[in-house]
Amino acid sequence: MAGIEIRNLRxxxxxxxxxxxxxxxxxxxxxxxxLGSSGSGKTTxxxxxxxxxxxxxxxxxxxxxxxxxxxxxxxxxxxxxxxxYALYPHRTVFQNIAFPLEANRTPRAQITEKVRWAADLxxxxxxxxRYPRQLSGGERQRVALCRAIVRDPHVxxxxxxxxxxxxxxxxxxxxxxxxxxxRIKTTTVYVTHDQVEAMGLGDRIVVxxxxxxxxxxxxxxxxxxxxxxxxxxxxxxxxMNLLNEGDTLIGFRPEHFLPRRVFGADADLRSxxxxxxxxxxxxxDRYVYGTVPAGGGGSDVAVIAExxxxxxxxxxxxxxxxxxxxxxxxxxxxxxxxxxRGK
Amino acid sequence: xxxxxxxxxxxxxxxxxxxxALIYVTLLVGVPFLLAILLSFSNAxxxxxxxEFVGLRNYGAILRDxxxxxxxxxxxxxxIGSQILVIALATAAAQVFRxxxxxxxxxxxxxxxxxxVPVSLAAIAWTWIFDSTFSVINWTLKVSGLLHGxxxxxxxxxxxxFAIIIVQTWRIFPFATVIVLAGMSSLPSEIxxxxxxxxxxFWRRLLQIExxxxxxxxxxxxxxGVVYTATDLGVVYILTGGGPANTTHVLPTLAFQRxxxxxxxxxxAAIAVFLLPFLVVVAxxxxxxxxxxxxxxxxxxxx
Amino acid sequence: xxxxxARRIAKRVGLYAAAIGLVxxxxxxxxxxLITAFKQNRDLYVGASDxxxxxxxxxxxxxxxxxxxxxxxxxxxxxxLNTLLVVVVVVGITVVVAVPAGYSLARLAGQWGQRMxxxxxxxxxxxxxxxxxxxxxxxxxxxxxxxxxxxxxIYPTMTIPFCTWLVMGFLRSVPWDIEEQAMIDGYSRLAxxxxxxxxxxxxxxLTVVVFTFTLVLQEFVYALTFISSVDKMTxxxxxxxxxxxxxxxxxxxxxxxxxxxxIPLAIVYNAFIDRFIQGFxxxxxxx
Numbered sequence: 001m002a003g004i005e006i007r008n009l010r011x012x013x014x015x016x017x018x019x020x021x022x023x024x025x026x027x028x029x030x031x032x033x034x035l036g037s038s039g040s041g042k043t044t045x046x047x048x049x050x051x052x053x054x055x056x057x058x059x060x061x062x063x064x065x066x067x068x069x070x071x072x073x074x075x076x077x078x079x080x081x082x083x084x085y086a087l088y089p090h091r092t093v094f095q096n097i098a099f100p101l102e103a104n105r106t107p108r109a110q111i112t113e114k115v116r117w118a119a120d121l122x123x124x125x126x127x128x129x130r131y132p133r134q135l136s137g138g139e140r141q142r143v144a145l146c147r148a149i150v151r152d153p154h155v156x157x158x159x160x161x162x163x164x165x166x167x168x169x170x171x172x173x174x175x176x177x178x179x180x181x182x183r184i185k186t187t188t189v190y191v192t193h194d195q196v197e198a199m200g201l202g203d204r205i206v207v208x209x210x211x212x213x214x215x216x217x218x219x220x221x222x223x224x225x226x227x228x229x230x231x232x233x234x235x236x237x238x239x240m241n242l243l244n245e246g247d248t249l250i251g252f253r254p255e256h257f258l259p260r261r262v263f264g265a266d267a268d269l270r271s272x273x274x275x276x277x278x279x280x281x282x283x284x285d286r287y288v289y290g291t292v293p294a295g296g297g298g299s300d301v302a303v304i305a306e307x308x309x310x311x312x313x314x315x316x317x318x319x320x321x322x323x324x325x326x327x328x329x330x331x332x333x334x335x336x337x338x339x340x341r342g343k
Numbered sequence: 344x345x346x347x348x349x350x351x352x353x354x355x356x357x358x359x360x361x362x363x364a365l366i367y368v369t370l371l372v373g374v375p376f377l378l379a380i381l382l383s384f385s386n387a388x389x390x391x392x393x394x395e396f397v398g399l400r401n402y403g404a405i406l407r408d409x410x411x412x413x414x415x416x417x418x419x420x421x422x423i424g425s426q427i428l429v430i431a432l433a434t435a436a437a438q439v440f441r442x443x444x445x446x447x448x449x450x451x452x453x454x455x456x457x458x459x460v461p462v463s464l465a466a467i468a469w470t471w472i473f474d475s476t477f478s479v480i481n482w483t484l485k486v487s488g489l490l491h492g493x494x495x496x497x498x499x500x501x502x503x504x505f506a507i508i509i510v511q512t513w514r515i516f517p518f519a520t521v522i523v524l525a526g527m528s529s530l531p532s533e534i535x536x537x538x539x540x541x542x543x544x545f546w547r548r549l550l551q552i553e554x555x556x557x558x559x560x561x562x563x564x565x566x567x568g569v570v571y572t573a574t575d576l577g578v579v580y581i582l583t584g585g586g587p588a589n590t591t592h593v594l595p596t597l598a599f600q601r602x603x604x605x606x607x608x609x610x611x612a613a614i615a616v617f618l619l620p621f622l623v624v625v626a627x628x629x630x631x632x633x634x635x636x637x638x639x640x641x642x643x644x645x646x
Numbered sequence: 647x648x649x650x651x652a653r654r655i656a657k658r659v660g661l662y663a664a665a666i667g668l669v670x671x672x673x674x675x676x677x678x679x680l681i682t683a684f685k686q687n688r689d690l691y692v693g694a695s696d697x698x699x700x701x702x703x704x705x706x707x708x709x710x711x712x713x714x715x716x717x718x719x720x721x722x723x724x725x726x727l728n729t730l731l732v733v734v735v736v737v738g739i740t741v742v743v744a745v746p747a748g749y750s751l752a753r754l755a756g757q758w759g760q761r762m763x764x765x766x767x768x769x770x771x772x773x774x775x776x777x778x779x780x781x782x783x784x785x786x787x788x789x790x791x792x793x794x795x796x797x798x799x800i801y802p803t804m805t806i807p808f809c810t811w812l813v814m815g816f817l818r819s820v821p822w823d824i825e826e827q828a829m830i831d832g833y834s835r836l837a838x839x840x841x842x843x844x845x846x847x848x849x850x851x852l853t854v855v856v857f858t859f860t861l862v863l864q865e866f867v868y869a870l871t872f873i874s875s876v877d878k879m880t881x882x883x884x885x886x887x888x889x890x891x892x893x894x895x896x897x898x899x900x901x902x903x904x905x906x907x908x909i910p911l912a913i914v915y916n917a918f919i920d921r922f923i924q925g926f927x928x929x930x931x932x933x
Binding site: 357358360361367368371372373376379435436438439440442444450452457460462467469471476477478516521574576580594595599602611616618626 | 800881
C-alpha cells in the first residue's frame with residue numbers, strides 16, 4: 001500500500017506539452033480517477049507513474065521512494081491493466097496470470113496457489129485452461145485484473161479498462177471493480193473519459209485538460225463546486241448552462257432550471273423567459289431544449305432544462321414560459337478566465 | 344430497367360483482365376511442370392524428338408547412384424543448415440535494427456547488399472574470397488593466430504560444403520531480417536508493455552513473448568529461405584561446380600549436369616523431381632504454423 | 647542506481663558491437679570487391695600465406711586498368727546492352743499482364759479470387775531448376791536456343807505469378823472508397839478501371855517494375871541453360887562464366903563488373919524496400 005506524490009511533472013513531445021506541470025498527492029488506499037477528453041494528458045500521466053514514459057522534468061514518488069528515470073516498471077510495485085487488456089494470446093488464462101509470478105521467480109507451488117486465489121476472486125476459475133481468444137470481452141477483462149492483482153502491487157493503474165465493454169456490462173463491471181478495491185484497499189489510479197464512470201468510481205476525481213489539472217475533489221465537490229467553466233461543462237450530463245452577464249458568466253445546471261410554478265411563492269429565484277424549441281421524452285426525465293434572451297442584448301442563448309418525470313407540468317413546444325433557478329444554485333465565473341468567482 | 348452494359352459486368356471484366364496471366368501461367372508453367380514429371384518417366388534427350396516411356400528406370404538408376412544420394416543429402420544439409428543460421432542472424436539483426444541509433448540508415452543499406460546482388464556475381468566474389476592461394480579469410484585467420492595450417496576451402500569436400508552454407512546464409516539473412524522486422528513492428532505494443540510491467544526482463548520477453556508470437560513470421564521467412572536455398576543452382580555451380588569429384592553437388596546442379604549438359608532429359612527431370620516433396624513438405628508445414636498463432640486476443644468481438 | 651546505468655551502457659555497447667559485426671559480415675565481400683577492382687596486379691596476386699602483406703588495403707596506388715580492360719577488351723558492354731533489352735521487354739510484358747490480373751483478383755473476383763491468387767503465387771515456388779528440363783525441349787523446338795528471345799519468353803513465368811500476387815496484396819491495403827465513389831458518381835466499371843484505378847495503383851505498379859527489373863538482372867539458371875554464345879550473354883551469366891582468358895580468371899575485371907552491377911541494384915532495392923516488404927508480408931502472413 002502506498003501513496004503517490006507527483007511534483008511539477010511535465011512531459012513534452014517536441015512542441016506538444018502532453019503533461020504541463022502537474023502537482024498531485026494521491027493518498028494511500030484511495031481510488032483516484034483521472035478524467036479528461038483525449039489529449040488531456042491523463043494517459044501520459046498514468047504511463048509516467050508506471051514507468052513506461054520518462055518525464056521531461058518533475059518528480060514522482062511512490063510509497064515515499066523517488067522514481068527516477070531508470071527505475072523500471074517492475075521495480076515500482078505497480079500493476080497495470082491496459083485498455084486492450086494486452087493478454088498474451090499464445091498462453092492459457094492460467095499461464096497469463098502466472099506470468100508476472102514466473103518473471104519474479106516465485107516457486108511453482110506458490111504460483112499455482114496465487115493464481116487460483118486470484119481466479120477465485122474474479123470468478124474465472126473455470127476458464128483457467130482456455131485461451132484469450134476463446135473468451136468474451138468481460139471475461140478477458142477479468143483475466144487482466146487477475147494478472148494485475150496476483151503480484152500484490154502497491155498501486156493499481158487502470159487505463160480505460162471498461163471502454164471496450166458494451167453498456168450493460170459496464171455497469172456491473174464498475175460495481176465489481178469498486179467493491180473489490182474497497183476490499184483489498186490498494187491505491188488505484190483510474191483513467192477515463194467517461195464522466196459518469198468517474199463520478200461513480202472515484203473517491204476523488206482529477207479533471208484534466210491540455211496537460212493541466214483543472215480541479216481535484218470528491219465527485220460531490222467537483223459537481224457542486226466546479227472550479228472553472230471547463231469542469232462545470234465537462235462534468236454533468238446534460239452540461240451546465242452558461243450565460244454571459246457583463247464581465248461574468250453565470251451557470252446553472254439543467255436539473256435546477258424548472259418552470260416557475262414548481263417553486264414556492266417566496267423562493268429566492270432568478271427567472272428567465274424560456275422559449276421552448278423541442279422536448280425529448282426519455283422515460284425517467286424530460287430534456288427541454290430552448291433559448292433565453294441574452295443578458296445585455298445579443299442573440300438568444302441555447303439552454304437545456306432537465307425535468308424529472310414526477311414534475312407533471314405541460315411544456316408545449318414553440319411557446320415561451322417562465323422558468324427559474326434557485327439563486328443558491330447559480331454559479332458565477334469570470335467571463336475571461338472561466339475561473340469561479342463564488343455564488 | 345436499364346440493361347447492364349458490358350462495361351459494368353464485373354465478371355466479364357475480371358475474366359478479361361485475368362485471362363492473359365492465367366493463360367501464360369497455365370501454358371508456360373502448368374504444362375511444363377506436368378511435362379517435367381512426364382519426362383522423368385521417359386528417355387527423352389534434348390537433341391532429338393524421341394520420347395518413349397521407360398517407367399521407373401530413371402528413378403531406379405538415380406536411387407542406386409551414390410552421387411545422387413550424396414546430392415540429395417547435400418541439398419538438405421545446405422538448406423536446413425543455412426536456415427538455422429539465417430534465423431539466428433535475422434533475429435539478432437532485427438533486434439539491433441529495432442533500436443534507434445546513429446548511422447542506422449547506412450547500416451541498413453549495407454545489410455541489404457547481399458540480397459540485392461545477383462546470385463552469380465555474389466558467388467564469383469565468394470569464389471575469389473575462398474580462393475586456395477589468395478583467400479583473404481585465410482590471411483585474416485592466420486594473422487589473428489586462429490589458423491595454423493591452411494584451409495583449402497573449395498578443394499575439400501567438407502570445407503566446400505561449409506563454404507556453400509556460409510554463402511547461402513550470407514545471401515538470405517538480410518531478406519529474413521526484413522521480414523522479421525516487419526513482423527516485430529506489427530506486434531501490438533501493449534502486449535510488450537504488459538510484459539515489461541509484469542516484470543519480465545529482456546530475455547524472458549524475447550523468448551517467451553515475442554518469439555512465440557512471431558512464429559508465423561518466422562515460418563514465412565523459413566519457407567522462402569528453404570525454397571531459395573534448396574532450388575538454387577548458381578552458388579554451387581560457380582563455387583565448386585559440384586566438385587571436388589561430385590562431392591558437393593546439390594539436386595539442381597546435378598540435374599543441370601545430367602539433364603542439360605549431358606542431354607539426358609529423362610534423368611535430369613527425375614533428379615529435379617526430388618525437389619518437390621521437399622518443397623511441398625516445407626510449404627505445408629510453414630503455412631500451418633503461420634495460421635496457428637492468432638494475435639486476435641487483443642481485440643474485442645463478442646459481448 | 648549506478649548499476650542500472652552501467653547495465654544501460656553495456657546494452658548500448660553490445661548493440662553497437664552487434665550492429666558492426668552483422669554489417670561487417672554482410673558487407674566485407676563488397677569491400678573486397680571494391681579493393682580488388684582497383685588494385686594493381688602485383689598488389690593483388692600476393693599469396694595469402696604471406697602475412698607481411700596486408701591484402702585489405704591499397705599497398706600500391708589504385709589503378710583503373712581492370713576497369714579499362716572490362717570495358718574495352720571484354721564483352722561486358724555488350725552484355726549490359728543485352729540485359730537492358732531483356733529487362734525492358736520483360737518489364738513491359740509483366741506490367742501489362744500482371745497488373746490487370748492482380749486488380750481482377752483483388753477487386754473483381756471475390757472469395758475464389760483469393761484462392762486463385764494463392765494458387766498463382768504457388769506457381770512461383772515451382773523452381774526454375776525443375777522447369778528448365780522441359781523448357782530446354784521447348785526452346786529447341788521453337789528454335790530459340792542461344793537467343794535472347796528464349797529469355798524474354800521464359801522470364802515472365804517467374805515475374806507474372808509473383809507480381810500478380812504483389813498487386814493483389816497491395817490492392818488489399820488500398821480501400822475501395824474512391825472507386826466505389828466513382829461508380830456511384832456515374833462511371834461504369836470499365837471506366838473506373840481505365841480512369842480512376844491507375845492513379846491509385848501507381849505505387850503497386852512501381853513495385854512490379856522494380857521487382858521485375860531486379861529479377862531479370864539476377865537470373866542465372868535459365869540464362870545458363872539457354873545461352874551459349876558469349877556475345878548473347880546477359881551480365882549475370884557472362885561475368886562469372888565468360889570473363890576468363892584460357893584458364894585464368896581476371897579477378898580485377900571480374901570484381902569491377904560485379905561492383906558496377908551491384909551498386910545500381912542496391913540503390914534501387916534500398917529505395918523500394920519498405921514497399922516491397924509491405925506487399926510481401928501482407929499477403930503471406932494474413933493470406
